[in-house]
Amino acid sequence: MARRGDTVGAGRGGVREARRRELIEATISSIAKRGLSGTTLNSVTEEAGLSHGTVNFHFVSKEALYAETLRALADEHQVHWQGALDQAGPDPAERLSAVVAADFAPAVCSRRKVAVWFAFWGQARHRPTYLAIQSAHDDHRRERLENLCADLAAAGGYDEIVPKVAARNLEAVIDGLWLQVLLYPKEMKREEALANAKAFLASLFPRHFEV
Amino acid sequence: MARRGDTVGAGRGGVREARRRELIEATISSIAKRGLSGTTLNSVTEEAGLSHGTVNFHFVSKEALYAETLRALADEHQVHWQGALDQAGPDPAERLSAVVAADFAPAVCSRRKVAVWFAFWGQARHRPTYLAIQSAHDDHRRERLENLCADLAAAGGYDEIVPKVAARNLEAVIDGLWLQVLLYPKEMKREEALANAKAFLASLFPRHFEV
DNA sequence: ACACATTAACTGACTGATCAGTCAAATTTT
DNA sequence: AAAATTTGACTGATCAGTCAGTTAATGTGT
Numbered sequence: 127m128a129r130r131g132d133t134v135g136a137g138r139g140g141v142r143e144a145r146r147r148e149l150i151e152a153t154i155s156s157i158a159k160r161g162l163s164g165t166t167l168n169s170v171t172e173e174a175g176l177s178h179g180t181v182n183f184h185f186v187s188k189e190a191l192y193a194e195t196l197r198a199l200a201d202e203h204q205v206h207w208q209g210a211l212d213q214a215g216p217d218p219a220e221r222l223s224a225v226v227a228a229d230f231a232p233a234v235c236s237r238r239k240v241a242v243w244f245a246f247w248g249q250a251r252h253r254p255t256y257l258a259i260q261s262a263h264d265d266h267r268r269e270r271l272e273n274l275c276a277d278l279a280a281a282g283g284y285d286e287i288v289p290k291v292a293a294r295n296l297e298a299v300i301d302g303l304w305l306q307v308l309l310y311p312k313e314m315k316r317e318e319a320l321a322n323a324k325a326f327l328a329s330l331f332p333r334h335f336e337v
Numbered sequence: 338m339a340r341r342g343d344t345v346g347a348g349r350g351g352v353r354e355a356r357r358r359e360l361i362e363a364t365i366s367s368i369a370k371r372g373l374s375g376t377t378l379n380s381v382t383e384e385a386g387l388s389h390g391t392v393n394f395h396f397v398s399k400e401a402l403y404a405e406t407l408r409a410l411a412d413e414h415q416v417h418w419q420g421a422l423d424q425a426g427p428d429p430a431e432r433l434s435a436v437v438a439a440d441f442a443p444a445v446c447s448r449r450k451v452a453v454w455f456a457f458w459g460q461a462r463h464r465p466t467y468l469a470i471q472s473a474h475d476d477h478r479r480e481r482l483e484n485l486c487a488d489l490a491a492a493g494g495y496d497e498i499v500p501k502v503a504a505r506n507l508e509a510v511i512d513g514l515w516l517q518v519l520l521y522p523k524e525m526k527r528e529e530a531l532a533n534a535k536a537f538l539a540s541l542f543p544r545h546f547e548v
Numbered sequence: 549a550c551a552c553a554t555t556a557a558c559t560g561a562c563t564g565a566t567c568a569g570t571c572a573a574a575t576t577t578t
Numbered sequence: 579a580a581a582a583t584t585t586g587a588c589t590g591a592t593c594a595g596t597c598a599g600t601t602a603a604t605g606t607g608t
């Protein structure tokens with residue numbers, strides 16, 4: 127369990143933001159451990175080593191804390207795959223491969239994180255705030271994936287590929303493999319999930335990915 | 338809102354079981370409308386047109402009602418795709434196509450039902466009961482899908498196909514497309530999701546499915 | 549440097565609301 | 579009339595949010 131001083135640092139300016147991060151991390155841990163409906167302000171503050179009242183000092187409400195938690199998760203994910211894309215070369219196949227690999231990296235595809243994604247997906251329909259955050263994240267990503275698929279299809283002469291369909295199926299495979307990692311960690315480990323996703327790319331673009 | 342008499346029928350023998358079905362259906366409706374954490378015994382009984390106490394007469398607890406709801410959902414799904422498989426011909430490609438089509442049929446792929454699936458997936462990790470029900474359902478299905486993929490790969494001369502990988506990716510694509518149907522019903526309607534899933538089959542087995 | 553004032557951050561007991569489960573009584577069915 | 583089913587008020591527990599009071603950090607005057 128995290129203790130108070132961990133991220134407080136010199137304690138001058140960034141205390142407020144640091145404490146907010148702590149609470150968000152504690153929220154992720156609590157949701158991962160107990161699920162959304164098992165998470166309470168007490169479970170979060172216990173995880174953070176803080177007192178109940180602190181949450182309402184740093185966040186206007188429990189729902190606001192949850193929304194910011196989802197936003198932090200989405201931002202982290204976005205930075206992660208975007209960074210992988212920036213580091214990849216210009217080759218469309220390499221770039222697609224980099225994005226997929228990023229999605230199954232330990233920092234992103236841990237059961238802890240995936241559990242939180244699914245917790246929010248189970249509620250997104252009923253919380254416009256969650257849906258808005260999720261939409262913004264997905265829209266951007268969908269566009270990039272579609273462009274990557276279009277680039278590779280054009281460069282590789284895959285006339286039969288419809289980029290929009292390919293991109294949505296790629297996203298679907300990734301989300302679906304995340305679910306298998308979450309529910310059946312024994313049968314579907316991260317590395318195997320990545321291999322499965324690569325196999326999907328190979329079936330789409332057989333001349334550019336090993337089977 | 339459902340009214341009492343709807344499914345009570347002659348009211349002699351099967352009243353008890355009929356009332357249980359009503360409560361399960363009401364639970365599905367409530368979870369679909371309000372999410373798992375927004376669902377209470379009151380929201381369920383209001384949906385069913387019954388009183389609070391009835392739930393604990395027919396089910397030992399709220400959790401038991403939820404577990405039976407998941408079981409009913411899983412059973413219904415299983416009967417549905419198994420039935421489609423039974424009606425399909427002997428051709429492996431046709432059989433695969435039938436299973437996929439069944440997964441995107443209105444009775445199964447409604448937002449109402451999909452919302453409940455995701456609600457339970459978000460909690461499965463923390464409720465051994467949910468996980469056990471889900472596991473039994475998935476194990477059986479996974480085995481059948483794997484056999485179908487193996488049959489088609491052998492019959493169609495797809496040496497590069499690994500049935501286990503193909504089956505898990507197929508399941509992943511289906512679950513992932515369900516998520517898109519749930520979150521973005523405007524952009525991903527049932528029919529389009531089915532077309533996407535068929536496109537996935539076509540990329541796996543290009544000589545047996547139209548692109 | 550030092551004492552003191554002002555602000556920021558935090559605490560935890562308290563409140564009203566809501567929840568799941570109970571149960572004696574009412575109602576309906578056999 | 580006997581049994582099965584349903585009702586809804588009640589209970590104890592738990593929850594999110596509040597707030598008066600405490601502690602720590604910063605600023606200010608001398």
